[in-house]
Amino acid sequence: MHVSERRWRELADQMAEQMERRSCHPFGCVVLVPFAQLVPIVRQAWLARAGQDAAVYLPQIETTQTWAQKLWAPRGGFQSGESDYTGRAARDTLTAWRWLSSANLGAFRRDLGPTLMETARSIWRLAAAQVPADRSRWVERLRKDLIDGMEVPALAVEATVAQLALAWVGTSAYPTDVLHQAQPDLLFVIQGWQTDPLVTCLAERLGDRAIGLALTQAKPAIGRVATHACQSREEQAQYAAACVIRRLSEGRQPVALIAQDRALTRRIVALLATRGMAVRDETGWTLSTTRAAAALMALLRAARPMATCDQVLDWLGELETVDAGQVQQAQAQLRQKRVRFWKDVGATQPAALALGAQIAPWLLGLRSTRSVGHWLQDLKQTLMDCGQWSRLHMDPAGRAVLKSIGLDDDDDGALRRMNDRLTLAEWTEWVGQAMESSTFAPEHPAQAQLVLIPLGQLLGRAPAAVVLPGADERRLPVSPELPGPWNARQRRLLGLPDRQQVADAQRAAWLDLLSREQVDVLWHIRDEDEDCMPSALVRELQLSGACTVGEDPRVWREVCAQPVVRAQGRAGSRPIEQLSASAYEDLRACPYRFFAQRLLGLSEAEELDGRIDGRDLGRWLHEALRSFHQTLQSQPIDEKDRLLVLDRAAQEAMDRAGLDPVALIPHQASWPLLRDAYLRWLARHEAEGHRFEAAESWHEAALDEVRLVGRIDRVDRKVDGEVVLIDYKTESQDRIKGRVRNASEDTQLAFYAALRPQDRVSAIYLSLADRGEVHSIAQPRIHEARDLLRQGVLADIARLHDGQALVALGQGESCQYCRARGLCRRDFVSEEVSP
Numbered sequence: 001m002h003v004s005e006r007r008w009r010e011l012a013d014q015m016a017e018q019m020e021r022r023s024c025h026p027f028g029c030v031v032l033v034p035f036a037q038l039v040p041i042v043r044q045a046w047l048a049r050a051g052q053d054a055a056v057y058l059p060q061i062e063t064t065q066t067w068a069q070k071l072w073a074p075r076g077g078f079q080s081g082e083s084d085y086t087g088r089a090a091r092d093t094l095t096a097w098r099w100l101s102s103a104n105l106g107a108f109r110r111d112l113g114p115t116l117m118e119t120a121r122s123i124w125r126l127a128a129a130q131v132p133a134d135r136s137r138w139v140e141r142l143r144k145d146l147i148d149g150m151e152v153p154a155l156a157v158e159a160t161v162a163q164l165a166l167a168w169v170g171t172s173a174y175p176t177d178v179l180h181q182a183q184p185d186l187l188f189v190i191q192g193w194q195t196d197p198l199v200t201c202l203a204e205r206l207g208d209r210a211i212g213l214a215l216t217q218a219k220p221a222i223g224r225v226a227t228h229a230c231q232s233r234e235e236q237a238q239y240a241a242a243c244v245i246r247r248l249s250e251g252r253q254p255v256a257l258i259a260q261d262r263a264l265t266r267r268i269v270a271l272l273a274t275r276g277m278a279v280r281d282e283t284g285w286t287l288s289t290t291r292a293a294a295a296l297m298a299l300l301r302a303a304r305p306m307a308t309c310d311q312v313l314d315w316l317g318e319l320e321t322v323d324a325g326q327v328q329q330a331q332a333q334l335r336q337k338r339v340r341f342w343k344d345v346g347a348t349q350p351a352a353l354a355l356g357a358q359i360a361p362w363l364l365g366l367r368s369t370r371s372v373g374h375w376l377q378d379l380k381q382t383l384m385d386c387g388q389w390s391r392l393h394m395d396p397a398g399r400a401v402l403k404s405i406g407l408d409d410d411d412d413g414a415l416r417r418m419n420d421r422l423t424l425a426e427w428t429e430w431v432g433q434a435m436e437s438s439t440f441a442p443e444h445p446a447q448a449q450l451v452l453i454p455l456g457q458l459l460g461r462a463p464a465a466v467v468l469p470g471a472d473e474r475r476l477p478v479s480p481e482l483p484g485p486w487n488a489r490q491r492r493l494l495g496l497p498d499r500q501q502v503a504d505a506q507r508a509a510w511l512d513l514l515s516r517e518q519v520d521v522l523w524h525i526r527d528e529d530e531d532c533m534p535s536a537l538v539r540e541l542q543l544s545g546a547c548t549v550g551e552d553p554r555v556w557r558e559v560c561a562q563p564v565v566r567a568q569g570r571a572g573s574r575p576i577e578q579l580s581a582s583a584y585e586d587l588r589a590c591p592y593r594f595f596a597q598r599l600l601g602l603s604e605a606e607e608l609d610g611r612i613d614g615r616d617l618g619r620w621l622h623e624a625l626r627s628f629h630q631t632l633q634s635q636p637i638d639e640k641d642r643l644l645v646l647d648r649a650a651q652e653a654m655d656r657a658g659l660d661p662v663a664l665i666p667h668q669a670s671w672p673l674l675r676d677a678y679l680r681w682l683a684r685h686e687a688e689g690h691r692f693e694a695a696e697s698w699h700e701a702a703l704d705e706v707r708l709v710g711r712i713d714r715v716d717r718k719v720d721g722e723v724v725l726i727d728y729k730t731e732s733q734d735r736i737k738g739r740v741r742n743a744s745e746d747t748q749l750a751f752y753a754a755l756r757p758q759d760r761v762s763a764i765y766l767s768l769a770d771r772g773e774v775h776s777i778a779q780p781r782i783h784e785a786r787d788l789l790r791q792g793v794l795a796d797i798a799r800l801h802d803g804q805a806l807v808a809l810g811q812g813e814s815c816q817y818c819r820a821r822g823l824c825r826r827d828f829v830s831e832e833v834s835p
Contacts, residue, residue, distance in 0.1 A: 004215075004462040008045035011213050015059070015188050016049065018211060028185035029059040032199060034192030036063050037282065037453075038460050042190070059188070064198055068175045071182060082418065084172035085124050089437030090405050092117055093430055094372065094420050099164045105157075110429055112161060115485070117437075119165035122484025126494055127169035129197035132177045139170030145493055158485065180205070188213055193456055193505040194497060215460045216508070220515035226550030227538065228522040236524040237264060240469040241271040242553035243520040244450060252464030252518060254451050259283040260470030265452060268469065272450065280448035282457065284441035292398035293435045295388060300428040302359075303366040305343065309334045309352075312342045312359075321387035322355060330355050338657075362386045372418040375427050380407055397440050404438040405431055455509050458516075465518040472523040476510075476535035479503040510537050520550060567824040568805040569595035576797055578707040581751035584789075587796060588747060592808035596820040599806075603819070616657070617667060618730060621768065622713060623653035625678075625728070626695035629714070633692055639683065646675055673772050681766075681774035689719040699755035703790060706797055712752050718762075725752040725763040726776075736765045736777050743785040750785035754793075757786075 019029060031042055042061045050056035060067065072078045080086050083095055096116045097109040105112055130138045143166060150159035176198055187210040189199055203210035228243070230236035240257070247255045259265045262285060269279060287293055298315035301307060313334075316327045330352035337348055345352045362382050370378070383389040392398030402408045406415035422430060451463060458466070470476065479499055482491070491498055497505070513519060521541075523534045534542075541547050569592060576599075587594040596602050627649040631637070637645055650671065654664060694715045701708045716724040727748050729736055739746050749763040763782045767775040779785060800806070808824035815826055 004460060005045075007215060008041060008460070009049060011190070011215070012042075012045045012049040014213065015046075015211075018186060018188075019059075022186065024185040026057040026059040029188065030067065030182075030184040030186070031059050031061045031188045031190065032067070033061065033063055033190045034196065034459070035457055036066070037457060038190065039063070039066075041460060060184075064176050064179060064196070067182070068178050071178045072175065078175040078178075080175075080414065081173060082414075083168075084174075085120055085127075085169050086172075087121075087124070089117075090415060090430070090434035091418075092120070093433050093437075094415075094418060095168070096120070098420065099168055103160050103164055105160065110426070112157070114433065116161050116165055116168075118483075119161055119485055120168050122486065122496070123165065123494060124169045124172070124174075126197050126496070127172065128174040128176050129201045131180050131201070132173065135170055139166055142166060142493065146490055149489075162485070162490075185209065186211060190215060190460070192459060193509050194501070197495065216512050216515075220511055222511075222514045222546045223517045223519060225514055225519045225521060225541065225547040227534075227542065227547050228520060228550045228553070229534070230522060230524045232526055233264060233524050234267075236469055236522050237267040237271060239553055240264075240268045240467055240520075240522055242555070243467045243522070243550075244268075244272060244277075245275070246553050247465035247467070247518060247520075248449055250465075254280075254448050254463050256451050256453055256458060256461070256463035256466045258455050258458065258466065258468040258470075258513070259452050260455065260468065260475045264470055269450075269452070277450055278445040278448050279450045279452065280444045281441055281452045283452050283454055284439040286436060287397070287400055287404055287438040287440045288432065288435040290397040290401070290440055292392055292395050292401045295392070295398075296383075296401055297428070297432060297435075299382070299386070299388065300366070300424070300431060302342075303363045303424060304428075305367060307342050307363075309339055309342050309345070316355065316359070318391075319387055320391070322358060326351050326355060359386070367424050369421055369423045372420050372422065373416040375422060376406055376416055383407075396443060400438070400440045401435060404434050455513065456505075458509070458513055463516070465520070466513060466516045467520045467522070468513065469522045471521045471535050471538050472532045473535050474532070476523075476537060478506065478536045480506055507537070514541070514546075520553075521547070564825060564828050566808045566810060567592050568807040569599070570803055570805055571595075571599060571800040572803075574599050576706060576800060578709050579793065579797075580708075581710045581748055584751060584793065585747045588745075589812075589814035590809045590818065590820075590824075591806035592824050593814075593818055593820045595806040596823055602823070618728075620650075620653050620657055620664075621730070622696065622728060623657065624650040625714070627653060629692045629695050639679075642679055642682075643675065646679065650675070674768060674774075677772055677774045678768070681776070685716075685776070690716045690724060691718075693717045693723075701755050701757050703754070704794060706793060708751065708754055708793070710751060710755055712755065714766075721760070723756060723759045723761045725749060725756070725761055725782075727752065727763075727765050729765050729767050730769050731767075732769050733767050733775055733777065736767055740765070740777055740779050743779065743781040744788050746779060746785050747789065749779045749782060750789040753782050753786035754790055761786075 015029070015031065018024075019026060033039060033042060039061050043058060046058055046061075047056060060070075062070070068078070080091075083098065085095070086092055093113055096113045097106070100106055100109040100112055100116060127135060127138070143163065146166060147159040147162055150156075150162070179198070179202055182202075184206070187202065187206050189203055189210060189212045191212055191214055203212070228236075228239050230239050244255050244257065257265065257268065262283070265283070266285070269281075272279075288297075295315075295318040298311070298318055302312045302315035304311075313327065313331055316322055330349065333349040334345070334352055339345060339349060339352075342356070345356055347353065362385055365378060366382060380389065383392065392402055399408065453461075455468075468476075480502055482496075482499060482502060484491075484496070486494065486496060488498065521538060523532065523538065525532055533539075583594065583598045586598060624646070628646045631645055631649065632642070654661065692714070694712075696711055696713065697715060698711050699709070712725060713728045714726040716726060718724060739748070743750070749765065753761050753763055761782060762778065764776045764778045767777060808826065810824070810826045815821060818824075818826075821827070
């Protein structure tokens, strides 16, 4: 029998002895436990004590919350007031906003609301512990002293929030108020790691009819403890999962996994998921992280007047009432035209326009300001109309989402009666905060192999083994951070536990964990670029010699090597009839990229989030220079007026491209430098006898069976008739000079020259990267480069038509930003493996 089981039997005997000595029937006695998971354990211990006696009577085994619910049941249940603190995020957020408005802080309610709720959350238990008739005097006694020293203007907001929180919790009624009237024959209090002020108050009122019982010994004996220092978070997750598997294979079930770090815990569970392990999660996770919450928030974001196309498309992806093919078609049209905001959808996006007509009644109905009750009514109707309601109801997390904001049928109707008027933005903020402050726990299996629990709730429980990951100094501190904004003086005044008391509770929970029969303690020594130390509690344990260094629990397997060859494709029946400069550059850099993007036509979807990237800037700059030079070509303009003309051309180019002016501000800041440098270069360029001829002009040239096609950035002509081909570049001069240095590798200018095979040409790159100066870098061997390129094109096309494989090279800088990198599996191919 485990020590916890034996201790429960002892406590059951002590309770029975007290009942017998005082002639109290079990029906009239109450056993208070610190958390609900201990209720069945106490019941089992009491029944085990009774043995085969069929007439066994059970005392009431309750938490303060369940006891209060039972006392309220004959009276129809507890109904909280409109301004009461309830512990339910949805209601308390609205109440916090009203309290802030009453203090003339309504303009900041969305920022200060969470702070006020956190402050109230840290002291509501103290308020609930007061006898209702004395609660107002408790507030008055604390009000002045609590903010002593906070009269300076810099702390005015903090002082106001503290006073509001005190007034809020001090004027609220609580379900547990009924316990102050309860008169059990005996009250047995199972003590937790920290004292509950309500239980303390009840015990003081009952006097000798209240009996405290301690579950643990002052210095429990330490069991078998193995420590594991892991190299990284991922290795720690692997070690922890392997420890669970090992303990289960030893017949130890269930295994308790202490959830110190939620992200790490979820990774461990994911590693164990392939084994079909039955898991009972008593910690849960934030409701806002569930897919159901994301679907509801997607609807509210899509309803905004300035919703982006991405936000509306995200929401449409959740609906079964719209045609998925039409959504994909609309997405392609919007990305092709780079439409950012849904309000800007027009006739050039017919699929999106048709979808807009279908969803407009759903979205437009959510844009006006209304009361909370009407919001709930209209949101429910919209969810039903668009088909989301049934999906949410079929999903356990979806039902939790509906319950968190009062949309479920079992809600007491308090939210529907609230008359607070909210805009769509405020309503969206309120829904988000409600789900951010709520927890979702999946349904528990009947028999669990693995139980996820917090460290503090291991008390009184007897898992067969315990695995504690995250035992580093950050996640398992000797002295945890104190909740709430209160300083040491305020905590002492309020009666909150001080730092030493919290540290003592942490140490007691740690020693209780170590007393289990088999314990594995894990931490990692490196987190990205930062070193991690084990908790001081772990170091103390190591120095005492009461633990062993655990071996690697993972089972190593030998697997046969299965090399992944580099991806390859073949042109096959796809004749290559035309070739552009960028396509040929792809073929030279990586044949497989050419196969994927040019022959198969694969491409990644453009983002519509409004962020400006290098391609956007390049298109804007090209269009601005094209417009500027065409204006100069059509009418004579003095050099002193060119600056204004170029500015106007840049602005018109930005408007035509649909670029967000706000997103372009950082880049516009450097525009004056680039503009002035370009005009200085242009003056020198024209003084040398160059004249603008065309910009962004389309050219084609036949090369046997292949047609070379492309658009040349700019064409100038010298006085002697020589054609000057210019390519704008925003890359560094060193990179451009590297292109020019090897004529056989210079694709861009050589291809430009091949598009003008009959002309006498020269070619330059115009470097625009240096905002303070524009440089022209000529390709002196342009004719040689053109001839080499033509020969290379003919040879490469012939090989492709003959069936030569288009292999992923996986080398050089071309892989760094390649869009086909995931397709070719570049990161999973060894350099030594060849096709």
